[in-house]
Amino acid sequence: MADVRSVRDTEGFGPGAKGVKTDEVWGRVCRRLRAEVGEDVFTSWFGRLELDGIADGVAHVSVPTKFLKSWIQSHYLDRMIAILTAEVQGIRAVSIGVRTSSRNAVGRVSRPFEPSTDQASSFNERPVRFETGLAAAPTTGRAAPPRESVDPEALSGSPLDRRMNFETFLLGRSNQLAYAAAQRIATATADEPLIYNPLYIHASVGLGKTHLLQAVAHAVTASKRRVIYLTAEKFMYGFVFALKAQTALAFKERLRAIDVLVIDDVQFLQGKSIQQEFCHTLNALIDARKQIIIAADRPPSDLESLEERVRSRLAGGLCVEMGSLDEALRIKILETRIAVARGINPDFHVTPAVVAYVASVIQTNGRDLDGAVNRLMAHASLTQAPLCVETAEVAIRDLVRTREPKRVKIEDIQKLVATHYNVSRADILSSRRTANVVRPRQIAMYLSKILTLRSLPEIGRRFGGRDHTTVLHAVRKIEGLTGSDRTLSEEVELLKRMLLD
Template sequence: MLGAQSAARSSAFAANDDRTERDPAWEGVTQRLRSEYGEDVFTSWFTRIVLDRVDDGIAYLTVPTRFLKSWIQAHYADRIAAVFAEANPEVRTVSIGVRVASPKLAAPSRDSVIAAPVPDATRFLDFPAPQPAAVSFGQRIEANRLSGSPLDKRLTFDTFLSGRSNALAYAAARQIADARPGDPVTFNPLVIHSAVGLGKTHLLQATAHAAEASGRRVTYLTAEKFMFDFVAALRAQTALAFKERLRAIDVLIIDDLQFLQGKTVQQEFGHTLNALLDGRQQVIIAADRAPAELEAIDERLRSRLAGGLTLEMGGLDEELRQKILDVRVAAARLAHPKFDPPAEVVAYVARTVTANGRDLDGAINRLIAHNTLTGAPITVEMAETALRDLVRQVEPKRVKIEEIQRIVARHYQVSRADILSSRRTQTVVRPRQVAMYLSKQLTLRSLPEIGRRFGGRDHTTVLHAVRKIDDLVKRDGALFDEVELLKRMLLE
């Protein structure tokens, strides 16, 4: 199906959108460009170029949008001119214009000519601004999709609470948000990562609100919505329009990048990211871990992300938790005027509920429920009972799956590549199963995620390994000691 679509696009490309008869030299140019740049680049940038005519040594080419014209002029015009001059010696120069939505194509002006790279013949000037093209119903739907994911009006900088754990991320986001159109881009891309419930989405949406208020064009998308919109555009055969509109914005904000799946979708996001970064447009991305640890993401995309500024939002310190609770209690009083927890109760919650902001919200809701539904006074004893499962006496160290694989491999004297490989010898299978078992025990990763980190294995393979090692450590004292030793090494 993809091959047929590609062939159809190439045919339309060579046939000049039925505006002129087939030009053998132009067909040769298209094939040469396809072979030089590859199918992905060719499909993204060249398929909607139309040869209007060759007149007096000038090949007049047109594209549907000003963005596409600007991009081709900046990145590919020299090569197109050179290849066309080789294919047809009569062609001395190439002119690129924007076609209008009328039956008769307006002729590009002579002063927009891009000459082939021959002595004293290269010029780069602009066309007059084109008239607005007619927009189809399908294009209107696509434009609506690109309005982005909905923003929560409550998630602004005014309601974002900053502390030691998130101060640097907050400062970087604020600097980006306060910039004006045309200001130089300082941190690009900005990648913010943290565990769940620590304020990534709040910070991103606050940045989107503030950047829009400064007059910039902002699109906020979750990775899931980006995937949905791109697949929908492919099905509607409006993928190029989708890409052009996305790349024409000033600030692109992507949340939950770890959920971006599919080779084609990741490649397209990579092309979009490159286009925006090359155009000095701001990109902000949030994920649950640093780019280097996003093993499900394409390696080239991870590398490009790592070239920007990567900041971690750490766990909430007690002072910040206290500030969050004070705000939550004040908001709760508006709905429940009789809700008035003593200061020592709020301090107890701030001291003992340490996981994330959502747990703090849950703690306030439980205190309200116990107080309003049963009439029980709000005391430290009542809070201890109500919040038992939210209290963590000691916050565990964050252990990475890559660290588990490295330490287990070293202990069993195999390589990490062996653990990730498909080898089934006992000297490799046992370390692999132990590493999977420890990954389940010491991290919050799901079975499918652990499987992906172990060479793309199915979650049932991980489950089998976890159950097998769990059973063996109960019967094999030597293995029990080995696993406990590895745990101590990882948690130190």
């Protein structure tokens, strides 16, 4: 066996390094690595990496698990070699090994990458030698601080609603494609190729995307495959807790050991380090041929709070939109909800005319339709009067009257204006100052100010990081021109109607 020397019983690494304390050299290596990859990545992937020694120009390092070894070899080995070569003369390669459980428990004192003065002196006084894979424990030295216990909630998925399955999902023209793709994934076998990976479903509130995702999770569980269903909030909680508890590796391994990952409401994913971990998770699962299903309230390209590489990865699979509920589907939803309500109150009856009326005046989403059925049942049971169109109008008038107008997004304004003036959205967000780009950009800023509740600084950020004074100038410019230029005024009014319809 080659003589692998401990990092603590030698003073130099190869020719020309004599007299250099190894702990100091290893500390510099770690500081450079931390500076290059960032604190969160360093803590997550390199927090348990240890340098065992040097033999014949090869630096021998070790980690506690095979997964960690594989990940570092695949993603960071070249970077480690470059840093070690720059810091230590004579290094030609890096060898990563896996420590045995007995070696972890008996032969090693857990230490941070940059030991304190007390630790360094104690190691120099009582060197630890690795000769047969096990090492004698030092008689003195500080023991590693105990880690916090792992919160089981941080490693578990979000709860599933048993009522949200494929059998209770109501089909219509607006959700047929998303349903077919989700069912194809749910019924796939282990040896089938992953055609839609990731599957990205986007829809407004109350149109059934959560129902569809949970249906997939139920079906995958029934087929004995491993699945985790997470909301974006749950993913963020789990990752942040794992970092604080120093169990980030367990969190990563838990996610990467599954067959299907389902994440809902990804538009709420916040934080640079969390987004980086999310991107690493996507890459690892896709490379391992594991299925990913994502849901959000808008397409990947409109998730401006996410990093570009995350949006690019999400857009690389199948993106399906679940559109607004058509009238036939709204009637089907109402009839289903009424049948459920009749199980609670057998005397509750709704005529087809009332169903048609409710479906025609409530066009927002399924949750408002649920609210309408609840109001109709309460009105019928409390007044003991038969339901007709007139009484239904009174019962649900708050839903109809409080229905919010269409919410206009800055992204929608940018796209429509770009299309209308035959430029690209990228042109509007760019720094180009040509006349054919400046005018559409100013009109888009003006419409963003009058049709949304966004502040001037926020609008400026959405337009390529511009200052709020630029937005204010554009708004005043278009206001002045629309008062004197009839053609421009008509164009702006047309764009407003198209955005609000």
